[in-house]
Amino acid sequence: MKIIVEAQGTLLKVSQKLDVPYREQRRTSTRGAIKGFSAKSRIRLLQLVARLRIIKKLHPTFLTLTYGKTFPDCQTAKKHLWNFIKRLRRRSPEVFSCIWRLELQDRNAPHFHLIIFNMPFIHKATIQKLWAECVSEQYWDYSAEEVRYPFTRIEAIRNHKKLCCYVSKYIAKKDDASPEGDASSCGFNNEPYLSAQKITGRLWGVINKAMLPFAKISQVVIDYDKKWYREFQDMCRQIWNGIEDDSGFHLYTSNPYSVTYILSKRFVEKFKIPIVSEVHESLRILPCEPCPF
Template sequence: MRGDGRQLVIDTGQEPEADGLDVHPDREAEVEDEASTEAPTVESIIGVVRPIGGDGAPSSTPTGQEQIVDGFSDCPRRRLRKRLHAMKRDADGLFLTLTYHETDPTPEECKADLDRFWKRLERKFSGISTIWKMEPQDRGVPHFHLILYGQSFIGAPLLSKIWHEVTDETSHQHRKSGVDVEERSVNEDGKLQAYMAGYMAETYDKWPGAEPGDPWAETGRWWGCKGRKNLPWAEWDDSRIYLEQHEAQAIIRQLLTEWEVDLPDRVVPPSLCICTRGDPQDWIDEHLPV
């Protein structure tokens, strides 16, 4: 498990038999079916709570024509939530919102604005990183939410000035308040992760109001990371909790039944990555018979 984050993995040591199934509970904890990329080991044969994917760093994501995105569905929402809860709960950070006031950018233009904004921040503040999320405003124009790691304070006037300069906005109002820095948003026990999760409850099959041929009919990615190498990943703990394989399978089956996940008969995912609301050890003490 990630003791400094909010993740643990229940693994049966089996080969994947349910690839492509989108498994999760619709509640505070997130469960996602994920097959281990590690070679089978003696330990994995008996079933174990253990990490998946080495240090947890994500693989590269296709861009451009290789990945056409037209909405924000349950699957990317859960991947974003999983990424957030893989971060250290005590990592310094800020919660920012970048807005547009008068302009109505295309998906490509707003992503370019975000990229220029981030490059200017990187030049001023070394070692920073961010997880960002795009959302529609009421008038259909995008805005961005960011968890910015590596700084516990950056003045809102400076951030607004930079954001204003990289957009096509001309109003004094935007120059003054185009960026909102939430009060008391310094990360404490994962507060930023939980706070940003509050903005992810709603999913979108398509951009609100977008019709075929509209620039927003293909939105591109709704979330991502910048300064990836500096993200404060919580390390996987070395300690492992060993279970008999049938015990691990029974626990997974019980959780999926409790969370009312609809799976084909006799199909049990070989592993579940669980993002807990509180300390993962508390979750283990409550749910695992060990």
């Protein structure tokens, strides 16, 4: 077995690679349809965000898109979102990228949270108009005397702390009141999904992943040995004490690179363990048009 230690952004991921191919160990099965925001799905989303690095020149932006009093089902809403994203992308097709998250309000109305990178400057009113044009008029806001476009919220993300704040508050938010079960074990409130029985498909996704601002990556692969791995885990427990013996783990820390550095220097020297492979890639910064934010 090999141990893969990976540092990127604020993520430290330690995983185990088995020597025996897993294919030989398991029997085949058919996966079911997507019914909700599972704990694993949430972890994948959090890990993805942790791998990013927020740089002002990429104009990271947080955007919320909603519907009026009447609202469509999730499939139709996704169609609206996709048309909206296509319109945005046409304004900067090469570098535009985003992470989207579908959420249901208590009234079962779908709405979207987006983290956008490299979006050209567009006035809030224009964005609201774009979204209104992508949804049909029946979903506009008729609650006031005059008909209004559906509500949209746009805000610049100025640093990684702000991004984490958004992610925990909106993108991967927890709700302690949710019932037991796999889908709710992540803390997500599935009540609206289950009662609506309309939810189909994924609840988050990435547009133009290749252009996301991933932080530099540092990866070290070493053959497993109980001696060094136990000591390595003890070191990592200084960051987070919840790591279990001999298992893989992941944790979020401001400087995960110091862990891979110590591993590839001190541990290798102390325990005389050969490194199987070592990769250090620097952050890719993409060109972008200036923005008045």
